[in-house]
Amino acid sequence: GAVVSQHPSWVICKSGTSVKIECRSLDFQATTMFWYRQFPKQSLMLMATSNEGSKATYEQGVEKDKFLINHASLTLSTLTVTSAHPEDSSFYICSAPRTRRPEQFFGPGTRLTVL
């Protein structure tokens, strides 16, 4: 069964509003989680690394003030898209490594549409 969940699975919002996306590890603790973004017909691009209890690490070109990441517990990371614009419309996916397992586990993704 799924080991990483995301909520919501899809969201539609108006331009200028903020949207929060949650990523949860269901039966394990994750000190690190990753956030990816996928535009239509493109591959996944890593946006940032979410670190429990400390600041997130953002990839080059990703605005940290626009994409706020909070990893407040060992099972939850949130991504908040602030002042969303239509160009932020995308598919956002999180992942988490599991202790003593070499692979990443991915959430089902969140489809964001900004009108």
Next chain:
Amino acid sequence: KQEVTQIPAALSVPEGENLVLNCSFTDSAIYNLQWFRQDPGKGLTSLLLIQSSQREQTSGRLNASLDKSSGRSTLYIAASQPGDSATYLCAPYTGFQKLVFGTGTRLLVSP
């Protein structure tokens, strides 16, 4: 900067064919490599993970090989079925648990 290329970009075959999907990466200093499938509008399903010390992994009709020195991985799909239709993504691990995704191969298997 690691770049991952997958060939072909798209593939359309009749049911029953054996398939080869190719993945190449520019920096051979990788850890593990993972293959995923992605159905339209959906998240990722992990297919196979090849660890750094391994050269191949098998799961059912799927077999993946890894040649780090040449920067290549290959996914073999035996006896393809319509349910195999999806986009297949190759992703080497670079650094601590960081994945770099390939461009993907869109596969369509016709009945």
